Amino acid sequence: MSSFLSRLLPPYEVPEPLKPGMYHWMAPGDAPIPYRLHLRVENDETSVLIINAATVVHLNPTATAHALQIMEGVLEGAAAENVAKRYRVSLKRALQDQRELREQILTLATIPDVDPVVFLGMDQVEPFGKHPSAPYRLDLALTYRCDVEGTLDPLARKRVDRELSTAEWEKILSIAWEAGIPHVTFTGGEPTLREDLRELIVSAEKLGQVTGLLTDGQR
Template sequence: MSFLARLRDRLSAPQPMSPGLRAYERRDGAGGKVRLHLRVEPDGRGLLVINAARMLHLNQTAVEYARLILEKAPEERAVRDVRRRYRVDVATAQADYRRLKEQIESLIASDGSVCPIHGLNLERIDPFSVSLTAPYRMDLALTYRCNNDCPHCYVARPSDYPEMDTSSWKRVLDRV
């Protein structure tokens, strides 16, 4: 490789992680199962979804830190990898890694008593202020039939409401 090619590679912006969804599992403070999904967008930004209830919007660098944290990479390796890609000093890379790791671990272990915005210094993102390539989550009810016949039923459908056929379900799943 020529000197100019090496220099161009060194000075060009790092390529983002490949887009897609990565799934992880952890245990919370009480031993319960926590599901985490790291969604990487084509531009490198991402979203960490914790138990389909808490969302953490991440920039390109934070996405890479989050992946390393969730894959339980040693701190030294994570800091080294990020330093190589983004040419930052050790102190900055360590501080960023530790701060994000603490935030993720607090959100995983949280019983709801920690406010993620005030207690963890997370930036609040207003709903609909960020464009998405996919919904945060999708809940699909296979049926509303029930044999309990409760008078206080939460299902806001008449009991004879028709169910979707297989081809309709396939269209919904393709769209999601």
């Protein structure tokens, strides 16, 4: 029977696994409302979609394949064709799913306080129900100096011998990105006392990371 069916059906090539890693996309400059997306694809082809460094959506492998098309800038119709071919589903179904995901992302990205479970029918993941492969955010203490006079946090001398150099922090940023961490926050002490703060922010943004700053406004 199997040999008979194989003569009737076209040969099926097992698709290449979805490539694990971190993907970054930003809305074009002329978009009515700016927003950015991060997609962290895991080894099992599931993923986490992080919208504006705030909303976290867990995706199954099929939804991950759809989301990857968006992250790679593929237009809706071509994206649906790619997914339909990969999973051998109808183009109509793939187009419907692709369009629905794009609409959901746009809603979550541009409308404040939308509950993805209540308003979009997405499944809710219970707290600690999944073990992420990496944190969603990393806080980086650039310095333990607290003021322009260079006063140290009282406990700093017990924790560190020196501040890291610009190159060392840039290496840490790169390692964090490769590990799948989309959001870094610079803190201290007082991070604005670092002369290379702007340079580090630019380096993080070039990688695709969202950057934050915890400061007392000393400078």
